[in-house]
Amino acid sequence: MAEILLSLVVVIPLAASVILFLSAGRLSGFLIGAIACGAISLSAIFSAILAGLLHSQLSPSLHVFFWEWMRTADFSTGIGFTLDPLSLVMILIVTWVGLLIHLYATRYMAGDPGLARFFGCMTLFVASMLLLVLSSDLLCMFIGWEGVGLCSYLLIGFWYTEPANLAAARKAFIITRVGDAAMLCGLLLLATEASSLQVDTLLQTVTAAKISQSALTFSTLLILVGTLAKSAQLPFQSWLPDAMAGPTPTSALIHAATMVTAGIYLIARLHVLFTATPLVLTIMAVVGTLTLFLAACNALVQSDLKRILAWSTVSQLGYMFLALGTGLWQVALFHLMTHAFFKALLFLCAGAIITRVHHEQDIFRMGGLFRTMPGIALAFLAGATSLAGFPLLTAGFYSKELILSSVWNASFFLAPDLILSGHVFWVVALAGAFLTSLYISRCFLLVFMGKAKTHESGQTPLLMAIPLGCLSFLALFGGMMEMPDALAHVHLFTEMVDPAHALPSADEPLWLLLVGGGIPVLGALLAWIFWGQRNPVLHETSDEPAPPQTSQPVPILAACLLPLFRIPSWLGRYDFPARLSKGVSILINGMNTFALQFRACIFMNVSHQTLMTLRQGNLLMAYTQNGRVRWYAAWIAGGLCASLALAGLT
Amino acid sequence: MTVFSLNETLLLAVLLFVVGLAGILVRRNLLFMLMSLDIMLNAAALVFVAAGAKWHDASGQVMFLMILALAAVETAVGLAVILRLHASGRPTLDADSGNLLRG
Numbered sequence: 168m169a170e171i172l173l174s175l176v177v178v179i180p181l182a183a184s185v186i187l188f189l190s191a192g193r194l195s196g197f198l199i200g201a202i203a204c205g206a207i208s209l210s211a212i213f214s215a216i217l218a219g220l221l222h223s224q225l226s227p228s229l230h231v232f233f234w235e236w237m238r239t240a241d242f243s244t245g246i247g248f249t250l251d252p253l254s255l256v257m258i259l260i261v262t263w264v265g266l267l268i269h270l271y272a273t274r275y276m277a278g279d280p281g282l283a284r285f286f287g288c289m290t291l292f293v294a295s296m297l298l299l300v301l302s303s304d305l306l307c308m309f310i311g312w313e314g315v316g317l318c319s320y321l322l323i324g325f326w327y328t329e330p331a332n333l334a335a336a337r338k339a340f341i342i343t344r345v346g347d348a349a350m351l352c353g354l355l356l357l358a359t360e361a362s363s364l365q366v367d368t369l370l371q372t373v374t375a376a377k378i379s380q381s382a383l384t385f386s387t388l389l390i391l392v393g394t395l396a397k398s399a400q401l402p403f404q405s406w407l408p409d410a411m412a413g414p415t416p417t418s419a420l421i422h423a424a425t426m427v428t429a430g431i432y433l434i435a436r437l438h439v440l441f442t443a444t445p446l447v448l449t450i451m452a453v454v455g456t457l458t459l460f461l462a463a464c465n466a467l468v469q470s471d472l473k474r475i476l477a478w479s480t481v482s483q484l485g486y487m488f489l490a491l492g493t494g495l496w497q498v499a500l501f502h503l504m505t506h507a508f509f510k511a512l513l514f515l516c517a518g519a520i521i522t523r524v525h526h527e528q529d530i531f532r533m534g535g536l537f538r539t540m541p542g543i544a545l546a547f548l549a550g551a552t553s554l555a556g557f558p559l560l561t562a563g564f565y566s567k568e569l570i571l572s573s574v575w576n577a578s579f580f581l582a583p584d585l586i587l588s589g590h591v592f593w594v595v596a597l598a599g600a601f602l603t604s605l606y607i608s609r610c611f612l613l614v615f616m617g618k619a620k621t622h623e624s625g626q627t628p629l630l631m632a633i634p635l636g637c638l639s640f641l642a643l644f645g646g647m648m649e650m651p652d653a654l655a656h657v658h659l660f661t662e663m664v665d666p667a668h669a670l671p672s673a674d675e676p677l678w679l680l681l682v683g684g685g686i687p688v689l690g691a692l693l694a695w696i697f698w699g700q701r702n703p704v705l706h707e708t709s710d711e712p713a714p715p716q717t718s719q720p721v722p723i724l725a726a727c728l729l730p731l732f733r734i735p736s737w738l739g740r741y742d743f744p745a746r747l748s749k750g751v752s753i754l755i756n757g758m759n760t761f762a763l764q765f766r767a768c769i770f771m772n773v774s775h776q777t778l779m780t781l782r783q784g785n786l787l788m789a790y791t792q793n794g795r796v797r798w799y800a801a802w803i804a805g806g807l808c809a810s811l812a813l814a815g816l817t
Numbered sequence: 818m819t820v821f822s823l824n825e826t827l828l829l830a831v832l833l834f835v836v837g838l839a840g841i842l843v844r845r846n847l848l849f850m851l852m853s854l855d856i857m858l859n860a861a862a863l864v865f866v867a868a869g870a871k872w873h874d875a876s877g878q879v880m881f882l883m884i885l886a887l888a889a890v891e892t893a894v895g896l897a898v899i900l901r902l903h904a905s906g907r908p909t910l911d912a913d914s915g916n917l918l919r920g
Contacts, residue, residue, distance in 0.1 A: 794916030796850075800841050 169220050170231045172213045173248050176258060177301060179206045179213075180294035187287035196282055200273030203286035207269050207293060211262035218255055227251060227666065230303060241362045249303035249366065252664045256500060257300040257432055260507050264424040265293045267634035271515050272416035274630040275522070285325060289420065292318035296425035300432060305354055305364040312350070312397070312429060316343045319426050322417040323410045335412035342406040346396020353389030356382060370439045384444045390437070391447055394430030398484045401458045408465075408477040415518030418473065422480045423511035431487045431503050435496035442494055445580035449587065452492025452579055456595045459485025463602035467609070471528045472517050475610050479554060480510055482599060489596060490570045493577035493589065497661045502566040504660075505646045509553035509563055512638035516547040519631055520614065524621045530610055535619030542635075543627060544615045549639040551611050553646075555604035555691065558684030559654075562646030569649060571596055571683045597686055604690025612698045653680050826867035833860035847902075847910045851895045858888045 183206030187199060194202070221229060228251035235245045250258075269289060276285055295314030302308040317340075324336030358364050360382045361372045372378060394400075399407035407427065411418055421427060434441060434451070441448055459482045466478035483506050490499035520536065520543060521528055537544045553563035574596055577589035627635075648659035791802075821829075833856055840853025862884040869877015899910065907915070 795913050797842055797845070797912060800838075804838055804842065 169217065169229055169250075172217055172220075173229065173231050173250055173301070174233070176210050176213045176217070176262070177248070177294055177297045179209050180290045180297065182206070184287045184289075184291035184294060187283050187290065190283050192283065194283060196277060199283050199286050200277075203290050204266065204269045204273060206290055207262060207266045210293070210297070211259075211266045214255075214258045214262045217250060218259060221250060221252070221255055232303075236304075236306070242358060244304050244306045244364055246307050247303045248301040250301065252666075253432075253435060253500065254300050256504065256664060257428075258297055260428075260504055261293060261296050261300065261424045264507050264511050264638075265420065267637055268416050268419050268424070268511060268515070271419075271518070271631050271634040272414075274628050275416055275518055276414060281325065285322075285414065288318050288321045288325070289417070292322065292420060292425050296429065299429055303366055305357070305366060305369070308433075309351070309354065312433075313347065315426050315429055316340065316347065316397075319343075319410070319421055322421075323413040325413050325417065329412070332412040335406075335409040339406040339410050342403050343396050346393040346403060349389045349396075350393025353386040353393065356386040356389065360386070366436065369437075373440050373443055380444075383440065384447060387437075387440050387444045387447045388450070390433070390440075391451060394433050395454060395488075396430075398427045398430030398488070399481050400430075400484065400488060401454050401461070404458060404462065404481050407481055408474050411471070411473040411477055415473070415514060415521065418477070419511045419514035419518070422477070422514060423507040427480065427484060428503050428507070431484070431491065431499055434488075434491050435500055438491075438494070438496040441491070448492050448494060449579040449581060450492075452489050452577075452592060455485045455488030455490075455492055456592050456599075457485070458482065459489065459599040460595050460602070463599045463606065467602060467606040470531055472521065472530050472533075472610065472614065473514075473528060475530070475606060476510070476513050476517060479513075479603065479607065480506075482603060483510070483554070485599070486567065486570050486596065489574060489592060492579070492592075493573050495573045495577075497664050498566075498569050498573050500664060501646075501649055501660050502570055505553065505562040505566040505642070508638055508645050509550045509561075509642040512546060512550035512635065512642050513554065515631070515635055515638065516543055516550060519543050519627050519635070520547075523625050523627065524623050527621055530613045532620050533614045534617040534621070535615070536621075536623065537615040539619070539623045540627070542632065546635040546639045547615070548611065549642050551607045553642040554607050555687040556600060556683075557687050557691075560643060562642055562644065564684065564687075565646035565649055565651075567600060568651055568680065568683045571600070572651065572679060575679060597682065600683070601686050601690045604687035605694050608691040608694030609698050612694060616699060651680055653677055821867075823867055823871045826863065830860045830863045830867070833857075833863065845911050845913055847895075847899050847912050850912055851892060851899075854895075855888050855892060858884055858891070862888075 183202050186202060187194075190199070217229075221227075228249060230247065230249050232245060232247040235243065237244055269286075272286075272289065276282055279285065292315065295311045295318060297311075299308050299311030299315060302311060320336050320340040323339050324333050326332050354364060357369065360378045361369050363369060363372070373383065396403040407422075410421060413421075441451070462478045462482035462485060466475050466482060469475045469478060483502070487499040487502050487506075490496075490502060520533070520540070523540060523543075524533060524536070527533065549561075553561040555561075556563040556567040558564050571593060574589045575593045577592075579587040579589065579592070581587050648657065649661060650657040837853045837855075837857035837860060840856065841850050844850050844853060862881045865877045865880040865884070867877075869875065869881075902915070
């Protein structure tokens with residue numbers, strides 16, 4: 168019974184996507200939406216039933232083995248599913264949040280000529296994510312991993328007549344592919360060392376210390392690179408904001424339920440491997456911390472509504488990687504869940520706003536929308552406060568507070584006699600929380616308050632409003648199943664996910680909680696002072712919006728550090744009132760000039776050199792690919808002769 | 818009837834293979850390249866037959882038949898490609914001129 172349900176959870180969305188792809192315009196729009204939503208809702212109901220079954224059963228997990236994929240003398244791999252509390256939480260998030268997004272999308276995408284293709288991709292997306300989550304074998308999981316990448320490519324480039332969308336799709340695909348290659352190398356290394364990719368066997372092998380430490384470190388490092396690319400962390404972060412080119416429900420799906428959460432999930436699944444390599448954990452925490460801070464800086468200077476949300480996703484994923492870096496994967500999973508709720512909500516709200524103001528995405532051209540669309544404004548407010556982590560009321564508070572307190576208590580391994588205290592990371596994470604609150608409040612105030620600048624028309628249909636309502640409820644109250652000890656002794660989530668290992672109940676001081684709760688309020692206050700008053704302190708010097716962020720290739724190093732340099736230039740764009748002394752503006756102008764000079768001198772040089780080297784390498788590589796059969800045959804023959812000579816001589 | 822030793826047959830096969838390979842590398846005419854490809858396939862088949870004769874195993878002959886079928890199919894497909902190229906207005910059989918994706 169449970170076995171059949173478990174396979175149906177994956178098979179039904181897959182079947183729906185096959186039907187939709189093969190329908191080729193023969194189905195009506197209503198039928199397409201019904202098939203997609205029906206499949207996802209069946210899947211969601213089955214996963215809820217499974218949750219009940221798993222809860223009532225004594226065994227903590229459920230295994231289904233379908234068939235053996237391949238077998239050699241010392242390696243075998245099979246297709247099978249495992250349901251344990253970790254994957255259960257994930258499939259519940261993926262199916263239920265996915266269902267709400269699908270419901271919204273039936274109305275949002277109604278009338279689009281490529282509707283069948285859209286829903287085919289969406290259901291395939293959910294099916295690949297479920298396969299990724301449920302499979303008990305890393306090789307089988309890799310199929311889902313690649314499937315998720317493929318679907319994101321198809322959906323980002325959904326409106327394929329715009330060249331910009333295609334460029335964004337290619338960018339997402341290629342950047343995640345770099346990570347996938349590293350990940351595959353890591354998996355192969357693990358396979359040769361442990362002679363199995365079955366997750367259970369692998370974890371036992373590692374626990375029994377049968378793998379050499381260096382091989383383990385190397386393979387976990389490679390897997391980490393793969394997850395960083397998938398989850399848009401620091402060197403690879405640039406694909407996610409460009410992924411906004413797709414339809415809004417796609418963005419919601421990518422950011423909340425599928426795709427970017429895959430990296431977090433994989434590390435949580437393999438946490439035993441990572442705990443055995445403390446250095447990799449430290450790298451993970453450092454990358455997460457840097458990402459959460461820089462992405463928050465970037466979100467602060469965007470003017471496109473969807474881009475603000477995209478950067479905030481990168482920043483929140485940074486929090487999750489930081490939490491994973493402390494070794495407490497349950498904490499990261501908890502934030503993943505609350506993030507799925509409020510980020511899906513924010514994206515769906517953004518979609519509703521953008522359709523009603525005639526596809527205007529610039530927040531400086533909106534304003535005063537609270538009066539005309541109070542319902543959406545309240546939903547957005549729920550999501551925004553949850554993202555900022557407003558104390559007590561919102562889900563985001565509980566998860567972010569848990570991360571902050573576990574980071575405070577953690578220590579990070581650098582060298583055998585060098586331990587880094589978690590306090591440093593805590594400070595940066597707190598600064599990130601402040602910036603989060605600042606940018607999302609800025610977004611809310613500019614969009615919903617102040618003078619109206621756009622025409623707004625239409626109504627938000629009921630089918631779009633219901634998912635918003637459900638997600639608002641979840642974004643506000645979904646986090647109450649896990650509370651800090653100082654408030655109440657509720658630990659439902661961590662006890663359910665990992666009953667064996669409860670969180671270390673550290674006696675954290677009360678002021679930690681107060682600071683964690685106070686910082687978002689402080690950020691919102693500052694945003695109110697800056698943008699919220701009738702005569703805002705900061706107003707744009709020019710009416711024309713900031714130039715749109717183009718997706719031109721920026722070298723990685725420069726891309727990482729660009730946000731740092733944007734802050735002075737951003738500050739410099741404002742007219743400061745006379746009551747602020749002139750010294751401040753001189754100081755800021757000086758900083759700005761210095762930053763620009765510095766950037767021009769060093770980074771432009773470095774990036775130019777990198778670009779030239781790459782371009783020449785590209786030319787060299789392209790020269791070998793001239794399309795001439797005889798040339799290729801000569802290479803093959805030459806390689807054969809060389810390898811024969813090598814074999815004969817040695 | 819002279820009986821060749823395995824070494825002699827292998828030498829012959831290598832010679833045939835090199836002749837075919839050289840033909841592919843040197844010739845630019847698609848027809849001659851196809852023929853050279855067949856010579857290479859026959860060289861490989863000869864090795865199978867020789868090995869089968871040496872170890873008294875019928876699998877060598879079976880493999881020879883399979884290679885024969887493969888060569889026939891390959892020639893058929895190659896000739897069909899050449900005919901299609903001709904039908905689409907390509908005036909030449911030069912293999913080096915067809916190195917672009919556009920027809």
